[in-house]
Amino acid sequence: MRVVSKILNATFACCFSTLVVLGHAQSPEAKKPDAEIRLATTTSTEASGLLGVILPLFERDSGIRVRVISVGTGQALKLGERGDVDIVLVHSRPDEDRFMAAGFGSVRFDVMYNDFIIVGPQSDPAKLRGLPSASGALKAIAGANLLSPNPPIAKFISRGDDSGTHKKELALWSDVGIVPKDIKFKPWYIEAGQGMGEVLAMAGNLQAYTLSDRGTFNAYKNRVGLDAIVSEVPGLFNPYGIMPVNPAKHPHTKHEAALKLANWVVSPAGRAAILSLKVDGQSLFTPGAPPVK
Amino acid sequence: MNLTTATVEAFRLLFAFDPQLWGVIWVSLRVSLLALLIAAPLAIVLGFLLATVPFRGRRAAVIVLQSFLSFPTVVVGLVLYVLLARSGPLGSLGLLYTQEAMILGQAVIAFPVLAAFTLAAVQGADRIVRETALSLGASRSRAAFTTLFEVRFAVMAGLFNGFGRVISEVGCAMMVGGNIAGLTRNIPTAISLETAKGEFAQGIALGFVLIMLALGINASLNYFQGEGGMK
Incomplete structure (x- = not known):
């Protein structure tokens, strides 16, 4: 009792x-x-x-x-x-x-x-730090995975929810001639279909890159264990x-x-x-x- | 796109065996059925024992079990998330954002439903069934099976109920599965995503698909259940 x-x-x-x-x-x-x-x-x-x-x-x-x-x-x-x-x-x-x-x-x-930031694991496996443009950085992620597709060197998590941030990401990919529809289901491109906070948590857990707005990232960065890897370059204003x-x-x-x-x-x-x-x-x-x- | 055209489109995709839609349906079915498969044996045994074995604190155990019926699925998801997160105690297993994590969560969600239904069924069973079996020389486990067989329709009702709870559950699946396209996106998380996108009609169309699916599953289970009329 x-x-x-x-x-x-x-x-x-x-x-x-x-x-x-x-x-x-x-x-x-x-x-x-x-x-x-x-x-x-x-x-x-x-x-x-x-x-x-x-x-x-x-x-x-x-x-x-x-x-x-x-x-x-x-x-x-x-x-x-x-x-x-x-x-x-x-x-x-x-x-x-x-x-x-x-x-x-x-x-x-x-x-x-x-502005948007490309955030990712501190180890920066795709060597994005110092790259001069946002789409160039995304291209580098795709490039890094060509060498070792499975398991991938550098994962990228997409919001996949038609949000402003997702649309921004798709525009950045298309700037360098990559169509995410074609890379869907490849193990390094993960389409989450969730909000920014959830996707940041996911990126932290999977040690993956993602595109975030600075405000949400600042609010979450202490919790998720990710670094701002590429910021304040052309293509990232919001x-x-x-x-x-x-x-x-x-x-x-x-x-x-x-x-x-x-x-x-x-x-x-x-x-x-x-x-x-x-x-x-x-x-x-x-x-x-x-x-x- | 209005509701009618969206629904027609959803059914067109369904019968054209659209790989994306069927992928989502497959994830839903696989995860829910495996979860039931894992939870059912243990839950039925627990429900049976609670109904038949007197022990101190049994009432309390029954109250706890019945309270878990209204346990929010999102809390189950949250607890699992904390356990499975990279920094959590089970983080090294790498289970977060996998179907296995979803199965685990749904098994936890289905467990109290199955146990509580079995408990109620066995409690409602005629005591004479078990006593007759025992007096005819049946072993205790044999008598237990006889009793459970007598109340199989009520236990089946528990399975239907558990299936209904997990197939339509979104909070836990979203949290530990992550709604990843082609991997952990099931029908409820897909509906949630369509809603977030403002594609309400698509969401409702997916809802129809879910209802059709439940109808199909229940109809086929019902076939095994037989007539089950009043005796």
Whole structure:
């Protein structure tokens, strides 16, 4: 019976702490917001902690409450196209241009950028350190595996989930004439189909290379045991755009409030808020458009 | 792509034996059935013993077993992940992100279902069956088999239930399998991926495939189960 009472105790403790957590989550609701909008965004903005820093400031300045749906870029844009959200914040420029051209967004602003990094095991088995371009580095990974395909010298993990980062990776491969579809199922090219955090954990466990945005990598690097191998070279910048959903397509969306958010993130107050998110003294995102595409 | 065209497309791929789709189905089937195969003998023995052998703390053991029925699969995945991760105690086995890890996880998930169903079945069985067998000179194990044979339909129901739980389970499979294309991607993790991509119709179409699959498996198991009507 002692076992039972222990279990019951543990169950009670769990229930109680859940109630406490719920109670805390409820308390900010006490202040009635003027309006509420829904923002679809990528996991990177949520996981990096950016939204946690900037949205409370916006909510305080505007009285507009922002509900965040954090998914992949592909799904975020789909939610916008369907009018399921009022505004989207994503990072895949060609898709954003298509979204605007099809009339789903009312306006697009360059919000900020960070950069991608090719991360990998400290031993750098494909000798990528010091290579001058991102696609050159990917080509070197493919090249290293030509010598010893099985077991591979250098594994690469692809997000494989149509996210902005996945699309970026595919574009980098195609720059050097490699089609990942052809290398699928080869033991060194692993298509994970998961989010950035999961893929970084996988790369750490398998001691493989992958492409990551800097923000998520900084948040995970102490845990996953990977190094930044190639960074700040052409092809690795990662711009974010914000687009309110076009009320002409979806009249029920809260366009006015959404536009306020878009205008705020590019305002001096918004830019300062973006810069204020720092890890190890370095800002994770730089406001505005990137220096090179 | 709307729901109808996506579903039609999914079934077209199914009957055109699209290697990618069938690869995903194969992973789902292989992992779930092997997991049941591993979990079933032990779980049935445990369920039977819990029902027939009185011992101190049996009630507690039954409560624990039944609580494990609602154990979140993602927690099973998390524990296995921590054990199998490169820095974890079993990291050197290199099992993380393999089908073997998924089988292990699903066996753990199926175990309480199978054990609890067997327990309930044997508890509900007519005590006379076992006593008659014993009085007719059957050995204890022989009597156990007789009892289990009497309640085979309820034990089978446990197998169906366990199969249903593991074939549709996504949390553990995603965590220890990693949803790797062509290796550890099964139907539920593929659905999860399609959802993340915003390809809702494809996800639902895959869901139909899963239901068809479950229908096929249950129908064929049911064939072995026989009529099973009221006596």
